[in-house]
Amino acid sequence: MIKKGELVPRMILAVDFIGNPADYNTLREIALRYDLILAEDAAQGMGASYKGQKCGSFGDIAATSFFPSKPLGCYGDGGAVFTDNEAMWELLKSLRVHGKGSSKYENIRIGLNSRLDTLQAAVLLPKLKRLEEEIVRRQYLAARYDEACKGKYITPAIQEDTVSSYAQYVLLAQDKAHRDYIRKELESAGIPTLVYYPNPLHLMKVFEHNGNYFEETYENTISYAERTFALPFSAYLKEADQDRVINTLLRL
Ligand SMILES: *Cc1c(COP(=O)(O)O)cnc(C)c1O
Numbered sequence: 001m002i003k004k005g006e007l008v009p010r011m012i013l014a015v016d017f018i019g020n021p022a023d024y025n026t027l028r029e030i031a032l033r034y035d036l037i038l039a040e041d042a043a044q045g046m047g048a049s050y051k052g053q054k055c056g057s058f059g060d061i062a063a064t065s066f067f068p069s070k071p072l073g074c075y076g077d078g079g080a081v082f083t084d085n086e087a088m089w090e091l092l093k094s095l096r097v098h099g100k101g102s103s104k105y106e107n108i109r110i111g112l113n114s115r116l117d118t119l120q121a122a123v124l125l126p127k128l129k130r131l132e133e134e135i136v137r138r139q140y141l142a143a144r145y146d147e148a149c150k151g152k153y154i155t156p157a158i159q160e161d162t163v164s165s166y167a168q169y170v171l172l173a174q175d176k177a178h179r180d181y182i183r184k185e186l187e188s189a190g191i192p193t194l195v196y197y198p199n200p201l202h203l204m205k206v207f208e209h210n211g212n213y214f215e216e217t218y219e220n221t222i223s224y225a226e227r228t229f230a231l232p233f234s235a236y237l238k239e240a241d242q243d244r245v246i247n248t249l250l251r252l
Pocket residue numbers: 015016041042043044065066067077078079
């Protein structure tokens with residue numbers, strides 16, 4: 001078991017969770033105070049922004065995923081890393097191709113195969129062009145859900161000056177039983193829902209060696225995992241379909 005104080009933090013890994021930019025003002029301050037690298041997981045944040053600055057540009061380094069379910073997805077697997085640090089960029093280009101040196105037949109470090117597949121890149125190029133208009137449409141559809149659900153469910157809290165990419169549109173129910181009931185009722189009406197995510201990170205087996213999780217209980221995390229559910233959502237959701245979701249939900 002690892003005890004408090006035995007681990008020295010090196011990095012903050014911030015997640016633009018469900019498309020909402022993390023609180024980078026606060027995180028940057030903490031990173032500076034404790035000399036930590038600030039990394040951004042922007043997999044769900046492509047197209048989102050804070051004060052006009054786009055997700056993917058907040059950390060010392062940022063990464064995204066082009067998995068099909070993401071705001072900017074391809075038709076298979078893919079991803080990208082963003083940095084404005086020249087040395088980091090050179091290192092990443094080498095790591096991407098098996099740790100190559102100046103020539104691809106000279107390996108200077110252990111790397112991996114992380115080339116973006118050409119066909120996936122071809123899918124991404126036109127989708128990237130449409131990302132902005134998709135984000136606009138997502139704002140419109142999210143506002144329709146907000147309007148219909150406010151007062152009955154906890155709707156997404158988007159901070160001032162922030163544009164969420166709404167990678168998912170999620171609501172919070174009163175408790176787990178309420179959430180599970182809603183999901184079951186929607187399912188029998190032919191409306192799929194998903195939970196992002198059912199298992200809090202700190203309770204996963206992979207972190208079992210952390211034992212008592214530094215004596216933290218992470219009550220908010222546990223409560224969130226029990227109460228959250230995501231409604232059908234994409235930039236291509238039709239109003240009529242959304243209305244059917246809304247009407248079913250409001251009847252419960
Ligand atoms: C999907 C996702 C990942 C993993 O992406 P892969 O393409 O499977 O590597 C990581 N972080 C977040 C926040 C994601 O949504």
